[in-house]
Amino acid sequence: MIAQVSLGSSPLKQPLDNIHAYSILPRMIGHVDADCFYVSAERVRHRHLLGLPVGVLGNHGACIIAKSYEMKASGVGTGVPIWEAAKICPEGIYVKRDFRWYEVLSRKMLDVVKRHSPRVEFYSVDESFFQARSWTAKDASGLQRELIREVGVPVSVGIAPTKTLAKLISDSVKPFGYGVALTESARRELLEGLPVTEITGIAKRSAVKLASHGITTCDQLAAADRAFVRWLLTKRGEDLWWELNGTSVLPINVARPVHKFVSRGGSIGRASSDRQRVAAYVVRNVERLVEALDHYKLVCDQLTLSLLFRDAPERGQRVSLLGSTSGVEPLRQAALWLLPQVWQPPRAAVHYMHVIAGRLWPRWQSQPSLFDQPALRDPQQDTRTAALETVTQQVNASVGRFALRSGMTTPLADVHADPANEYDICDIYGKSCF
């Protein structure tokens, strides 16, 4: 059974029935999902925003990245430019994003959930999965009330035998609802008529494939032949099939899975054809990438630069490095070498970029290159570079993140002037999802 309740209202619409429908009760999994998290976080420190249509703006102040239910009701969607949103919802209040603050509340939420469970997955800034020690509706609502009392953020909670079902429940009972699916009938009720695109892991392309075989809803997918689903959507699809049918195959990841890639980048604001400005962004993203590699104690063997243009197709190119590294200098050189190769046609306006480290190794396990012989390089230059990187790290550790950065990034004085630009969603470490 799925129950949707509001604060202060009675709990479940139906009593828990048939609790022993499963011959052996499976381990239950809970999913906590904050309701319009960024807006709720702003309301924690600005209580007067409660009840108002509020939109949180993204990194460049141009698009809505989160909106309150009041703003959503007026027709403003995520990703809408502010000049359109202001027309649709003239009473709306627009707030600049603050990922440092969102992380503070996110970790407080995580601490509360950890008090309830020995196994918690920090899934994303506003979501976590946990192994549910008890699984009544009262437990779900208790957790919900504890989170609003201690953190101030309203959440929706789903409890089910699998991660996929738990997430589907919390999504379907929003806002500030909770639900528990213990029984076979509750599972069927949850899935019936729910579009497959509601499942995390079924994106547009998979949905099109399924639709071409007449499968558009979760209940149809769950009822489909397992082998057929595997054939159509590979193992990932089969995993979801098991999960929809109540068998848990996706584990709770208490530690972040090992990285295959580490990437930094994103929008550069207004699209630019300015060589120096784009190169400055490349170097800035390399510095952020190096910081991330240092955090994870990783080195990389490959570097990819990917550029998205306003008026030309996306291009990317990868280069193998001369030995595993996480040093600023070799990665900066590699990225700047890639830049003219990728920037085609040369007059195209760049508006997105990603610098991606690949073939990652734990630092202690890295394999030196046969060609990376000190005798082949200028030892004095090596010493100078190493000394410079050490001093940079020490100054930044003491004064503040990126207090000292490459002179090549000076064309971004406007970006550096805003402290909020120094902390992005990807700087919140430990999440298992983005």
Place this chain on the structure above:
Amino acid sequence: MCKGISILKARLKQELFDEYELEKRIVARAESEQPELHFMYPDPVVELPVEWDGQTLIMEWGNRGNKESKLPRTGWCRKESLDAGKWRWLKPEPCIIPANFGLEKGVWFHIDEGLEGVVVRDEQDKPHVYMLTQAASVYYENMTRHERMPVLVGQVI
């Protein structure tokens, strides 16, 4: 720049409502339980709340239409002009314009505490407040499409 501000009713003392007929400025936004007061430059009576000399007052906002007055005929003071000493002859005094929201080109943006302003006196020694402005940050310009922005107290947009 900033064409107008909104402040929560709870931030202003009751005496001010009686003295300056502020009731007519009260508006309710959406489902909020907290009424606000709007102070817009195009209003018939051009005023702003001001924290100055240890108290909160309501002052005339700049000089919108008095050609006889020596005061600059605007509601805003460029910080660059102030820093360059161009307002020195008016003996400007710093003040804070308390506000919760600002309005620019149809966009309401959140204000944490307030805006910086200057108070100057006219020929009758009556104080007027001017809102300080500076070149807009990229973020503010994207948000409001205006190249100037108010100087915010303890806040970066």
